[in-house]
Amino acid sequence: MQNSFTxxxxxxxxxxxxxxxxxxxxxxxxxxxxxxxxxxxxxxxxKLAEKGLIHYKKxxxxxxxxxxxxxxxxxxxxxxxxxxxxxxxxxxxxxxVHDIAEELEHIPSEILVEKLDTFLGHPxxxxxxxxxxxxxxxxxxxxxxxxxxxxxxEKVLMMxxxxxxxxxxxHLDRSGITLGAVIEVKEINEYDKSASVQINGGQTLFISLxxxxxxxxxxx
Amino acid sequence: MQNSFTxxxxxxxxxxxxxxxxxxxxxxxxxxxxxxxxxxxxxxxxKLAEKGLIHYKKxxxxxxxxxxxxxxxxxxxxxxxxxxxxxxxxxxxxxxVHDIAEELEHIPSEILVEKLDTFLGHPxxxxxxxxxxxxxxxxxxxxxxxxxxxxxxEKVLMMxxxxxxxxxxxHLDRSGITLGAVIEVKEINEYDKSASVQINGGQTLFISLxxxxxxxxxxx
DNA sequence: TAAAAAATTTAGACTAACCTAAAAATATAT
DNA sequence: ATATATTTTTAGGTTAGTCTAAATTTTTTA
Ligand SMILES: [Mn+2]
Ligand SMILES: [Mn+2]
Ligand SMILES: [Mn+2]
Ligand SMILES: [Mn+2]
Numbered sequence: 001m002q003n004s005f006t007x008x009x010x011x012x013x014x015x016x017x018x019x020x021x022x023x024x025x026x027x028x029x030x031x032x033x034x035x036x037x038x039x040x041x042x043x044x045x046x047k048l049a050e051k052g053l054i055h056y057k058k059x060x061x062x063x064x065x066x067x068x069x070x071x072x073x074x075x076x077x078x079x080x081x082x083x084x085x086x087x088x089x090x091x092x093x094x095x096x097v098h099d100i101a102e103e104l105e106h107i108p109s110e111i112l113v114e115k116l117d118t119f120l121g122h123p124x125x126x127x128x129x130x131x132x133x134x135x136x137x138x139x140x141x142x143x144x145x146x147x148x149x150x151x152x153x154e155k156v157l158m159m160x161x162x163x164x165x166x167x168x169x170x171h172l173d174r175s176g177i178t179l180g181a182v183i184e185v186k187e188i189n190e191y192d193k194s195a196s197v198q199i200n201g202g203q204t205l206f207i208s209l210x211x212x213x214x215x216x217x218x219x220x
Numbered sequence: 221m222q223n224s225f226t227x228x229x230x231x232x233x234x235x236x237x238x239x240x241x242x243x244x245x246x247x248x249x250x251x252x253x254x255x256x257x258x259x260x261x262x263x264x265x266x267k268l269a270e271k272g273l274i275h276y277k278k279x280x281x282x283x284x285x286x287x288x289x290x291x292x293x294x295x296x297x298x299x300x301x302x303x304x305x306x307x308x309x310x311x312x313x314x315x316x317v318h319d320i321a322e323e324l325e326h327i328p329s330e331i332l333v334e335k336l337d338t339f340l341g342h343p344x345x346x347x348x349x350x351x352x353x354x355x356x357x358x359x360x361x362x363x364x365x366x367x368x369x370x371x372x373x374e375k376v377l378m379m380x381x382x383x384x385x386x387x388x389x390x391h392l393d394r395s396g397i398t399l400g401a402v403i404e405v406k407e408i409n410e411y412d413k414s415a416s417v418q419i420n421g422g423q424t425l426f427i428s429l430x431x432x433x434x435x436x437x438x439x440x
Numbered sequence: 441t442a443a444a445a446a447a448t449t450t451a452g453a454c455t456a457a458c459c460t461a462a463a464a465a466t467a468t469a470t
Numbered sequence: 471a472t473a474t475a476t477t478t479t480t481a482g483g484t485t486a487g488t489c490t491a492a493a494t495t496t497t498t499t500a
Pocket of ligand 2: 080083126127128130
């Protein structure tokens, strides 16, 4: 029995909201993320529970079952591989690919995914720095640090973003902050936590707390 | 107003059954092609007519409007480009790509199609020899000949297939009949119209009328 | 050209995925 | 500990796309 487009989206969102610890996800959180009403979410939860894809007790929130987790990770794998394809092969910007991948991720066919993976050279990360699950369904989240946790004077590597919104990514493009860039924190403003950072040993620029909170970096 | 997956499939099928002359397509023919019941087809026809995509008068069959034709050709363009991608870039066989392209053809995004087209080097034909409409929606069907219309002694080029079924394509693979092969008709059996043909000046093999009827060739 | 056959449409239902409004359960605050 | 607020579920509807059975129209045949 195949899962629908809609079911796959729910599973992917539950996975994401559930986090690494697999915490319970609330009906309202899902309504927010799926842009539907809570009542619609309840309907879907009953269905997913019947299919054995989630653990669900009324009023208690939901978690993925092992089977649901497996499906979610497959969809995430497809999403991220397609994003790599769109950026690396077709020349899209990293700010343009999310919505298209959101559709492509639901194309069925195991073989297609594996051939695509081979064609792309088995990439480990997508254009936003997110890790790509392997063919067996292993997904290892690297533990990056948020830029707000970096002290003045430290030099770090830009490794990913938390916010995937086109407007945020375009802002980073304009600032010259790309994946792999070296960021040195020069100064942090006490008042608003805005920071002054140097990119790749060149240009120095100011970034707001809002931006810092969405940048994933790695100490070297 | 976007067209659904299902509407796009109907338009594509009407286009194909309607032929170059734009002849009326019957409800039953559509039921057959869509694997649905005639009653369901009638419902959909009313909807497509309301959207101005087909000309429809009860009991009279349907034709595409200019607007419907445009949509159909866009879907066909996407289908055939994706098939080229699957065969040329991912290494699928021509017998394996139809069903996957049947899904990919419904991914929206004009930009995606144009970038894909560029990435593939603006191919003119798909892996089955079918012409790919250009970005403006021009589709020019080359006028190939069916192998049954070729006389003994003639040498022709294999240019396409009428039947796209995997089993037929695999049969051609096993026979060494690929796109671009030179076929010389050596003999035609009066009794069952089976033929003896030489492929690329090498191996000679027998092909049934059933096969001949589905091979598109070109005199040189 | 009237009867029979075939094709098509209409009527009435079903499922998936959504909705609003109301009821029930849980959480929070006095 | 009770009242109030919040969250979640239930009840009852809608739309797209499908179905079967019955009615209607068109086509074919005698
Ligand atoms: Mn999606
Ligand atoms: Mn991504
Ligand atoms: Mn299709
Ligand atoms: Mn094709």
